[in-house]
Amino acid sequence: MSGPLSDTGHVLVIANPTAGSARGPLLAAVRDACAAHAESELHITTAKGDATESVQRALAERRPPDLVVVVGGDGTVREVVEGMAGTSTATLLVVPGGTGNSVYRMLWGERPWAEAVRAVFTGQAARRRLDLARLAETGATVCLGACSGVVAEALDYARRTPLSGRARYAKALADACSAHKPYPGRVTVDGKVLFEGDTVLANVGGGRYRGGQYLLLPLSELTDGLLDVCVVSGQVEPERVPELIRSGGHLGEPGVYYGRGSRIRVERTDGETLVFEHDGELIADTAASMTLRVAPGALPVWADPAIAAGPAW
């Protein structure tokens, strides 16, 4: 555990009011919870990309924040992380205000957000340097993880379902799995081929959970300086995928491959473009291959000490 955030600390709360569950009362409650301990400023985003610019601007000020609190889902967290990456003056606290909220679950499990805020201000939280990744083809910072195949395809189905919360992704993944045709692919870890053949998905991270509920990378350590990758091959019936990955039980299945390394390349081998997402956002201009490189310990974050093992700093 690390010491509490100083009483004289300065907090920037950045909230996306369009994220799945970031309604007005939540935003006000988070601001008030922070203001009870430190000088706090609330910035409500006005458009996609605003969170990155706002945090960069705040960090460049004469009195930058010590704590950046993001209220939103995984896409908003990624935008804030993009603005913070490479700085070490502020630490990030995530408050779940989105749909899947996988980054929050990765750092705090199922604890209510108010407990997380209290833990930071009372010295009960752990400050960790989280590993991130960079996507070589776009230069983007990846926080939660990236996935090809059926998980990326599910994002399109999610847009069309009226459900909210995790149920939205559960329905979207089930629909995507029923329609899925495995693609010819290859996954390379630090220059060595982990798998080549028909592929249902190749997930790289980062975060253990996707869609807030699928334990795709159960072995991932958040601060080990490496990326994990899991490939579900076409040997696994796509319709079985949601049930298998919900519990992490896919790891024992024939046709599932798991690796760990610094540089992971996910390819489609028939020349077609790869369907690919990271942090819950589909990439529009994908090539036939996407490469992730680890950025070890690139982001200072607050986390539950029991969840994010690793050296305090």
Ligand SMILES: Nc1ncnc2c1ncn2[C@@H]1O[C@H](COP(=O)(O)OP(=O)(O)OP(=O)(O)O)[C@@H](O)[C@H]1O
């Ligand atoms: N004010 C805004 N207006 C419109 N879009 C915004 C605004 N602020 C942020 N965004 C965009 O909203 C998108 C969705 O937000 P986010 O991913 O946080 O929520 P979600 O999809 O409900 O949650 P999750 O990713 O956890 O499932 C992000 O890509 C972000 O860039």
